[in-house]
Structures are given as C-alpha cells and as structure tokens.
Amino acid sequence: FSAHVKGLLHQTQTTCWDHPKMTELFQSLADLNNVRFSAYRTAIKIRRLQKALCLDLLELNTTNEVFKQHKLNQNDQLLSVPDVINCLTTTYDGLEQMHKDLVNVPLCVDMCLNWLLNVYDTGRTGKIRVQSLKIGLMSLSKGLLEEKYRYLFKEVAGPTEMCDQRQLGLLLHDAIQIPRQLGEVAAFGGSNIEPSVRSCFQQNNNKPEISVKEFIDWMRLEPQSMVWLPVLHRVAAAETAKHQAKCNICKECPIVGFRYRSLKHFNYDVCQSCFFSGRTAKGHKLHYPMVEYCIPTTSGEDVRDFTKVLKNKFRSKKYFAKHPRLGYLPVQTVLEGDNLET
Structure with a gap:
C-alpha cells in the first residue's frame, strides 16, 4: 500500500464516513431545496457532487479500464476500504496526468471514498459490493447518455448479454442509492424499484429476459426511478x-x-x-x-x-x-x- 493508504487507515476509521469537506459539500446542497421539480433538484445536486469529486472529467471507458485492471469481475464480491482506495487511487492518478491543475489525488480519493461509503455502506461495515462501486462510479462518469446505459446494462447482464428481472432489480437498486443518499428518494418512487422493473418487462411482453436495446428503449422513456440520470446529462449540457x-x-x-x-x-x-x-x-x-x-x-x-x-x-x-x-x-x-x- 502507498503511504497515503497507510495514513488513511491509521486515522480513525470514521474519517472515511465523516469527511469535513464532504459534510460541508452536503450542507451546501441545501440551498438547492427551493428548486420546485424533484428530478431537476436532484440532478443539480448530483452535478455539484460529480464536479466536486472530479468525476465529470472521468471518461466512461477509462472507468471501465480501471475495473479491468483491478480484476473487479466478481460483482458479488465485497471490497474492503483499502481495496476501494486502491481502485480510486489508480483512477485519480490517471485523471491527474490529464488535468494537472484540477485534480488533487489524495483529496479526491478521500472524498470519493467518503461518498461511496455513505451511499453503499450505510451500516458502516467497511465493505461495499464490487457492483455497487462500479454502478456508482459509472453513473457519475462523463460520456454519452446511451453509452452509459449500455455500460450499466452490461455490468449486470449475464454471459448471454441478456438481463432478467433480478439483475435489472440489482442495477436499479444500486442506482437509486445515489439520490437516496441526498435525501431525494421520495420523488423517484421511494427505495422500492419493483414497479420500475415490472414496467420494463411489461413493455417487453413479460419475456424472461431483455436485451440491451430493449433496456435503452425503456430508459428513453425516463422511468421514474431513473429519471435523475438523463436529467443530470441535460443539466451538464445546459451549463x-x-x-x-x-x-x-x-x-x-x-x-x-x-x-x-x-x-x-x-x-x-x-x-x-x-x-x-x-x-x-x-x-x-x-x-x-x-x-x-x-x-x-x-x-x-x-x-x-x-x-x-x-x-x-x-x-x-x-x-x-x-x-x-x-x-x-x-x-x-x-x-x-x-x-x-x-
């Protein structure tokens, strides 16, 4: 491990969850609560978060390469804090080479780790699933919207590149945690992703599995549980x-x-x-x-x-x-x- 990782682990574990910079950022998002439309309010909050974590600079395919490099192919595997730090360090080292003035590697690693733990490890066990890490980072990466849908689908699809209800449920569950952590889940049907899964499969004649094309066609309708994601892309485009x-x-x-x-x-x-x-x-x-x-x-x-x-x-x-x-x-x-x- 790098000296930075050791330093992090020597500090009290709680800094991973309660980082002063992140606490400040989350408090600053409260001034967006007067935005009347929930999808926009949520997307603007997530956009601010995305930029604070420098993930708006991270290309989707780079994110994917980092996952491959760290051999993160067992989606159910649990990653410990040092594993997550390792993956994030590779990610931000690469970003720093391209954006010297914008990326402070140790700070970005700390802040992104804090965000991932607060989104995916609410019980503070110090572990998050590989799939959660991937979906979190991909959702906030930079890239074309439909390309992002493709990557997210591929993450949960089986070897035949098809996806059943359980797999789609896992994808939507991990994705909805992002607005949930910002206190914005009510507008998207709450944490219950069941109706969204049902609507996707109903649209496809209740076949046992759907293809990536069918998933993208459904996402184009901006289903309630996922609408914040296309709106995030519109917010970025409009800036x-x-x-x-x-x-x-x-x-x-x-x-x-x-x-x-x-x-x-x-x-x-x-x-x-x-x-x-x-x-x-x-x-x-x-x-x-x-x-x-x-x-x-x-x-x-x-x-x-x-x-x-x-x-x-x-x-x-x-x-x-x-x-x-x-x-x-x-x-x-x-x-x-x-x-x-x-």
Whole structure:
C-alpha cells in the first residue's frame, strides 16, 4: 500500500464516513431545496457532487479500464476500504496526468471514498459490493447518455448479454442509492424499484429476459426511478449554453443554462433560476405549457414553436387542465444532438 493508504487507515476509521469537506459539500446542497421539480433538484445536486469529486472529467471507458485492471469481475464480491482506495487511487492518478491543475489525488480519493461509503455502506461495515462501486462510479462518469446505459446494462447482464428481472432489480437498486443518499428518494418512487422493473418487462411482453436495446428503449422513456440520470446529462449540457433571448422576469440576457419558452405567449422566455423557483411575469400562469432548451435553438425549432403558440393561443384553460404534462416537469423537452458533454 502507498503511504497515503497507510495514513488513511491509521486515522480513525470514521474519517472515511465523516469527511469535513464532504459534510460541508452536503450542507451546501441545501440551498438547492427551493428548486420546485424533484428530478431537476436532484440532478443539480448530483452535478455539484460529480464536479466536486472530479468525476465529470472521468471518461466512461477509462472507468471501465480501471475495473479491468483491478480484476473487479466478481460483482458479488465485497471490497474492503483499502481495496476501494486502491481502485480510486489508480483512477485519480490517471485523471491527474490529464488535468494537472484540477485534480488533487489524495483529496479526491478521500472524498470519493467518503461518498461511496455513505451511499453503499450505510451500516458502516467497511465493505461495499464490487457492483455497487462500479454502478456508482459509472453513473457519475462523463460520456454519452446511451453509452452509459449500455455500460450499466452490461455490468449486470449475464454471459448471454441478456438481463432478467433480478439483475435489472440489482442495477436499479444500486442506482437509486445515489439520490437516496441526498435525501431525494421520495420523488423517484421511494427505495422500492419493483414497479420500475415490472414496467420494463411489461413493455417487453413479460419475456424472461431483455436485451440491451430493449433496456435503452425503456430508459428513453425516463422511468421514474431513473429519471435523475438523463436529467443530470441535460443539466451538464445546459451549463454553458447561451441563448439569444432575454428572461421576461429577471431580464437576464443572454439567458445562460436552461431556457424555457412559453408555448402560450409569443416572445415569453424564462431563465432557469426564475423557472425553477416558480416566479412568473404578469399574465403568465405556471400551468401554461413551456418548452425547454438545454442548447441554443435552431431556426426550425423557432418556427415549430411559433406554430404551437398559435394553436395554444386559442385553447381554453379546460384544455390545459385535461392534458397534464409529465409529473416531474411541466415542459416538453427538446434535445438536439446526442453528445451532452459538448
């Protein structure tokens, strides 16, 4: 073991679970509790965590290579704290070579270990399952969303690359622990992943096993227990987006981040902080339909939205009451492009 590992183990074991830097980070997330939509509130919290742990710099395939290098192929095997530290040290040593100014290896290892233990070792046994480690790190790695679904599926699938209900259940169980640890599990159906497993297999005619393609098709519907993951990717994509539009409420121009455009009023745009906190301008109700952009619009989208506004102009309150939108977000999402890291 490296001197760093020995040093860590010499300290009281509790620093693994109660790291002052992480305690501070978790406390700072409380200021996001005024975001009205649970999937967004959770995703923004996880994004902040992902960046604090430098996992937003970690490519999915690199993560996978580290697992291979450490021969982590027995998913049910339990890893001790020193094993986890070893794996994380390899991970962050590699990251440091590519991002010298951004990665402090000992601190990142400490913080990431703390996060993994708080998510997957609530009983403080000092051990976590190989599969939990993999799903935790892959969920927060950087990469294309569908590529991530593919990797996660492959982790739990059998040798035939098919997945039964039990295996899907294990995947969803490990994934839901991430929002649970942030106190955000209620919005995603609680810790009970049974309904999600059922809905996936029902969609596939209750066959005994599903393929990766069937899993991805189901994930595209953003099932309740997993919706935070695609939203995390949208949050990441929107971070640097600048929109040539002015917020009708706080007058921010250009709007940076998510842009929300009314499908009921012409030229009515709202920035993400006004939208998430529920502020509105005179004459625009919260229940009016909006469309979300996480990257700047194309002229084709502008025309399409314009025609929708025209239609909606003549629709009554009754119409909007009768056609409720998704429970977690009352907007239609517009996603162009696949690579949410660009």
